[in-house]
Amino acid sequence: MNQRDSNDNLSIRERPTKAEAEEAVRTLIRWAGDDPLREGLIETPARVARAYTEFFSGYVSDPMQILATTFSEVDGYDEMVVLKDIRFESYCEHHMVPIIGRAHVAYLPDHRVVGISKLARLVDTYAKRLQIQEKMTVQIADALNTVLQPKGVGVILEAAHQCMSTRGVHKPGTSLVTSRMLGSFRDDPSTRREFLSIIGNGAIGQLPNT
Ligand SMILES: [Zn+2]
Numbered sequence: 001m002n003q004r005d006s007n008d009n010l011s012i013r014e015r016p017t018k019a020e021a022e023e024a025v026r027t028l029i030r031w032a033g034d035d036p037l038r039e040g041l042i043e044t045p046a047r048v049a050r051a052y053t054e055f056f057s058g059y060v061s062d063p064m065q066i067l068a069t070t071f072s073e074v075d076g077y078d079e080m081v082v083l084k085d086i087r088f089e090s091y092c093e094h095h096m097v098p099i100i101g102r103a104h105v106a107y108l109p110d111h112r113v114v115g116i117s118k119l120a121r122l123v124d125t126y127a128k129r130l131q132i133q134e135k136m137t138v139q140i141a142d143a144l145n146t147v148l149q150p151k152g153v154g155v156i157l158e159a160a161h162q163c164m165s166t167r168g169v170h171k172p173g174t175s176l177v178t179s180r181m182l183g184s185f186r187d188d189p190s191t192r193r194e195f196l197s198i199i200g201n202g203a204i205g206q207l208p209n210t
Contacts, residue, residue: 005127022048026045045168057128058124069114070112071113075190080108080191080195080198082104083105083119084105087100088159092132092161092162092163094163101133103157104157106150107149108152108157109150137178140180141153141154152184152188153181155180156178158178
């Protein structure tokens with residue numbers, strides 16, 4: 001996975017200038033059929049370039065760094081840790097339109113835990129990139145597994161893909177659910193059941209309005 005991360009980050013080193021990015025937006029505006037020089041659009045390329053640094057901020061944050069601080073003083077806590085309903089905004093790497101959904105991240109600690117805000121930041125780090133949901137699910141689970149070396153990890157993502165609702169097959173209201181179960185979450189049905197019951201049956205289905 002480190003390999004994959006460094007590959008993702010390679011593209012950053014060959015980053016175009018801001019002026020080049022803005023020129024590309026002007027080209028897309030013309031491709032859409034409008035005039036990038038009309039008053040309402042004149043500042044748009046600069047705004048889009050700025051928005052992109054926010055949309056894709058995940059390329060410049062290092063998931064291993066985020067998870068670097070772990071705590072081993074857990075007073076014998078050895079039950080499941082679950083952070084559910086982590087809203088995320090990602091971008092489909094095939095159409096560059098939003099994927100909006102929720103992540104549920106769980107692990108069964110083996111002496112070490114991580115601050116809960118770090119779990120949310122981990123999700124964001126992988127979300128704020130051009131993604132496919134399946135890959136993002138694996139990346140989150142594997143990063144947690146590598147750093148914490150817990151007894152098990154469970155990650156479930158459910159999201160609406162705007163490339164499904166606003167173009168192509170035009171199917172609003174669909175959501176894609178992906179999961180990755182490692183260790184006890186994969187091998188022990190009761191652990192997996194506990195995770196699914198904690199996130200709740202209602203969790204899968206009702207997505208934020210996109
Ligand atoms: Zn797509």
